[in-house]
Amino acid sequence: MPSLTKPSTVRALLERYGLAADRRLGQNFLVDAGLLDVIVRTADVRPGQEVWEVGPGLGTLTRALALAGARVHAIEKDTRLEPVLRETLAGLPVELSFADALDCDWSEVPPGSLFVSNLPYNVATPLLSELLRQGRFGRLVVLLQREVAERLAAAPGTPAYGLLSLRAAHHARVRKVRDFPPEAFYPRPKVTSTLVELEHTGAPDDPELFRLIEAAFAARRKTLRKNLEQAGWPRDRVLAALAEAGLEPMVRAERLGIEDFRKLHAALGAPAS
Numbered sequence: 094m095p096s097l098t099k100p101s102t103v104r105a106l107l108e109r110y111g112l113a114a115d116r117r118l119g120q121n122f123l124v125d126a127g128l129l130d131v132i133v134r135t136a137d138v139r140p141g142q143e144v145w146e147v148g149p150g151l152g153t154l155t156r157a158l159a160l161a162g163a164r165v166h167a168i169e170k171d172t173r174l175e176p177v178l179r180e181t182l183a184g185l186p187v188e189l190s191f192a193d194a195l196d197c198d199w200s201e202v203p204p205g206s207l208f209v210s211n212l213p214y215n216v217a218t219p220l221l222s223e224l225l226r227q228g229r230f231g232r233l234v235v236l237l238q239r240e241v242a243e244r245l246a247a248a249p250g251t252p253a254y255g256l257l258s259l260r261a262a263h264h265a266r267v268r269k270v271r272d273f274p275p276e277a278f279y280p281r282p283k284v285t286s287t288l289v290e291l292e293h294t295g296a297p298d299d300p301e302l303f304r305l306i307e308a309a310f311a312a313r314r315k316t317l318r319k320n321l322e323q324a325g326w327p328r329d330r331v332l333a334a335l336a337e338a339g340l341e342p343m344v345r346a347e348r349l350g351i352e353d354f355r356k357l358h359a360a361l362g363a364p365a366s
């Protein structure tokens with residue numbers, strides 16, 4: 094099998110199957126051998142370890158993971174790629190399924206599993222939030238649009254800070270590994286990508302806490318107090334809870350870290366409905 098990390102090989106492979114990359118599916122295939130190796134080294138698979146991958150595409154990362162010793166479960170939405178993947182992954186320990194990753198049931202994945210993916214841009218945020226929430230993966234090594242990586246790792250009070258940052262902070266430790274330039278992909282995307290490693294802390298979902306966080310960010314320009322009142326908490330309870338959590342009455346949601354939200358949640362309770 095010729096190297097899939099050469100743009101000329103990728104072009105020839107697509108042409109042979111009469112295919113063109115579909116931008117709506119975020120099909121920007123990795124064509125940089127050195128950066129592919131960075132993903133594999135970050136994934137650090139043990140021999141025989143099971144790995145889940147969303148969006149195998151032409152099989153570039155899937156092959157590299159399998160050759161590094163992983164048994165890969167790869168989920169691809171685009172059924173046009175099936176004959177290509179049957180060719181590029183022939184003889185390797187890869188289980189392919191064709192489905193929308195956003196509709197997948199992850200409950201059968203053994204806890205503490207490894208997830209490695211060059212994620213399609215359009216599903217990265219909802220999929221990652223869901224995977225963190227469900228907590229089946231102990232570690233997630235994901236290539237994302239840089240802007241999404243910044244939101245994941247953002248600190249309170251910074252422009253990228255918001256719901257995704259709090260979802261990540263609640264469940265995981267986030268490490269930005271390195272940027273991948275547009276030239277690392279064929280076809281070239283308009284944006285830079287970033288490889289991120291998330292280590293799940295085991296913190297389970299807390300739907301009530303996240304209802305509070307969503308209400309707190311409903312209108313970013315309003316104060317936290319106003320947003321909570323609008324969501325149904327009575328004003329006196331909001332003011333008392335802010336004081337109990339050690340927060341200023343005029344504070345905005347974007348200033349609060351996950352610990353502040355946990356304290357506020359404990360002090361506030363559910364909204365009056």
Ligand SMILES: C[S@@+](CC[C@H](N)C(=O)[O-])C[C@H]1O[C@@H](n2cnc3c(N)ncnc32)[C@H](O)[C@@H]1O
Binds near residue numbers: 149
């Ligand atoms: C950025 S490409 C990555 C391809 C390959 N892994 C690589 O690194 O070259 C994203 C892949 O995800 C697939 N994809 C897009 N949306 C999907 C979804 N909702 N569920 C599963 N796969 C999806 C695309 O068809 C494409 O193959």
